[in-house]
Amino acid sequence: MTESTTAKRAQLKPPVTNVGVIGWLKTNLFSSWYNSLLTVLMLGMLALFIPPLIKWAFIDSLWNSSAEACRNIDGACWSVIPHNFRFIILGFFPEGQGWRPVLAMALLLGLVIYSKERSRWKKSLAWLWLINLIIMGTLMYGGVLGMPVVETSQWSGLPLTLVLSFFGMVVAYPLGIFLALGRRSKMPAIKTLCVVYIEMIRGVPLISLLFMSSIMFPLFLPEGVTIDKVLRALVAIILFTAAYIAEVVRGGLQAMPRGQYEAADSLGLTYGHTMRLVILPQALKIVIPPSVGILLSVFKDTSLVVIIALYDVLKTTMVTLSNPEWAGYSKEAYIFLALLYFAFCYAMSSYSRRLEKELHTGH
Amino acid sequence: MKPKDNSTPIKPVEAAVPFWRDAGKRAILIQVIALFIVGGASYYLFSNTQANLARQSIATGFGFFGKEASFEIGESLIRYSASDTYARALLVGVLNTLQVAFIGIILTTILGSVVGIARLSTNWLLSKVAAAFIEVMQNIPVLLQLFFWYAIFYESFPPPRQALNPINGIILCNRGFVFAIPEAHSAYPAMGWIFLAVLIGGWFMNRWGHRRQELTGQAFPAGRITVALVIILPLLTWFLYGAPTAMNMPELRGFNFQGGVTLSPEFMALLLGLVLYTSAFVAEIVRAGIQSISRGQIEAAKAIGLRPGQVLQLVIFPQALRVIIPPLTSQMLNLTKNSSLAVAIGYADFVAVANTTINQTGQAIEGVAMIMVVYLVFSLSTSIFMNWYNKHMALVER
């Protein structure tokens, strides 16, 4: 084929209904009578629900008015949020000390964003996390550097939600690894103990563990010793999450080829060395996507502490709504809270999906 | 040929090895230590508990089962009043949990499958709406969703006097969802029996049809005939019984509705929240299951000449189901476990009743133990089913 031949061939354009906007509409919305019917139905339903929703949420609504002004409108009263914002987010944290939980949350958010890059996954990152959590704890509790002590009973709102999720996850992870290793052990007593623990915890709802920890823990301790409520809830969350992490890590361990264990053995490495230097670094990397999924679940499940009267961000919202001034605006408050949760959870789940794709092709 | 030595292996007599260096004995030592620690810790907690219970004069044991409960329960499938025993109250709770779980599982499976298939649709609008539904429902905590729906009922819906009445016989108000049901008539049980009979007959007809196909090669449309009969025969029965049309309509008497069926706001909120939340996860499972069938399978099936319906029935469904059923059952279990959140919105499920019992009798340990045992029974039954299913359906491999 000479160049001139190919150049002379007339440049035919595809039919106009196959390209451009019309083409897209045809393939995606109207490709068959069946699809066209569906499209019309969907558009009809959207037309039925979206305009009234927009009217309620945006047109007839008030965004920063007094409670009385809200009573006279048909639309959404978003004012419930700005007026109670500090209480919803920070709860009972003392006035004037609000900068501490805010700083703690900002540090946590910063670290989360920093950790997203895979190139930064080194041992130093683990230390960074540990230090960050200690700083967070210190900021919240106070007692040093002139910061007045704030008891855990006053920790509430979004900081409490974050403390419960992240501390819970970080402490539960090593416990989960031990349980996974124990479950794969050849020693029957160890294996049975681990299997019984894992299956029992996974078989019951988190609420029963929260009940157990808040009602039963005081009975387990000798007279006079008390644990504060936040710690009790944290222990329940840790025990619960560890069982799920154990199953996920077990999957990673099972995916390791036997040859890795054998090569380490033949070099003379002990069990501890083999696990620490050869097996776990590889296995844990494989299970990072499902682990992020567990973190996501923990974050959502912290809302359950409402039931044992801990003031996480859901409970502070409910307290706001029980105020007679703002009663009746539950929809608006809950929608705001839902957006907050959605932003965080959606970011985490899409990150997890992206990670899974990257790790899959990277191998 | 040297005779094979088939006697059982015996350990060689060896120089005494210090036990901490002997691999076998070290394992035993570690296990003994572990059991000792666990046992010791348990004993410590146990003795503390006994002392504390004695100090607070709380009874132990399940003697309270026979005592009078003296609290009302909002809704119940069986007859119950405050003078009944705790045991009966707890039974009411279990039945309520099962009711929500049963209806919830059916609705979730249907909704989840529809949304999952819609997500894969070639219609861009449908697939994006399904995707939005999945993302939104998955990423909002289920408890928040429950509170939201509950708030819709008691805040946004009008009182009975100004109830919403979109169609005659369907009423929405802040007392719940009220709808009309057919008035009791002997036609309906008869229709029920005929329906069951058609299903059983249809199953036998299917088997006979398959055998006939194996022998003669002619397909017998047992499925289509069964579907037709299951619609026609009950309708015929209805006619024969005089075509009763009387409806038990809800009517406003005083402040509330009498007649028809009332589903409380608590029940509706719990059901709605659980079904919407769980169906988002089921949709993803169904989608993944269908997508797991490689395109090569579908192409090969088409190349043989199978029609789209047959491709679906013979090639796609059996393989997709294998991938879908295990995670699906664990979602069903999650729904059952999540139903325990009913205690937060006032629906009287088992956890809620047990909680009231604990508060009244002070016997926290028995109460929490009961809750955990009941749910463990649910989970273990599901696990057993799952194991049976997996063994039954495992692809035979080399």
Added chain:
Amino acid sequence: MNDSPKNVSPEATEKPIIEINGMHKWYGDFHVLSDINLHVQPQERIVICGPSGSGKSTLIRCINRLEEHQRGQIIVNGTELSNDIKNIEKVRAEVGMVFQHFNLFPHLTILDNLTLGPIWVRKTPKKEAEEVAMMYLEKVQIAEQAKKFPGQLSGGQQQRVAIARSLCMNPEVMLFDEPTSALDPEMIKEVLDVMIDLAEEGMTMLVVTHEMGFAKSVADRVMFMDDGEIVEQNSPDVFFDNPQHERTKLFLSQIL
């Protein structure tokens, strides 16, 4: 024809470096190794061949306790292999093993793969371990890949790294479990060349392989195993030109 094969070895005067006496192994009821008697002299090179399922891999894996024997004695360099953990660790440090599927650690660089054992088992300081590692990498002609990861190397290169990794532990004996079976044909030679160099330097080697050319040119003894027993063993000339047993003849006719 049926008495237990006697130990045939050129210089049976020194103390054997590996002694296996009356060894049996069962997998459950299956008798996988039956009455194995084998003495290996220092610097001796033994090639073990046989059909699949004959137990040859199992045999050498018993020598570094990757598998346990139920009856008989295995003594490696004076240490008897038993349930004694200290003995097992001592033997493993003295015996190097090269696997069919290389089994390099994919998350570590080549250099780190080699220094892992010396640092953590022999407690060698890192700098010294790295110097030794680089020396062995040069020996197997792969020094320029030291900072790369196993996934970036070809099969032949990975196997050479695996050999270097075992050598870093300064073993007395090297075991090879079908080292070239997983390699593409064009890479077999580079690995065999390294093994030949090793043999010429006087390393005691037990090699399970199908590469009969290697056996002919390097081995002091060739051993045929079938059905869990050592059927025949001889010097290569005798073994290949004048096999004694029917089973040996059948096997040789199938592979040569």
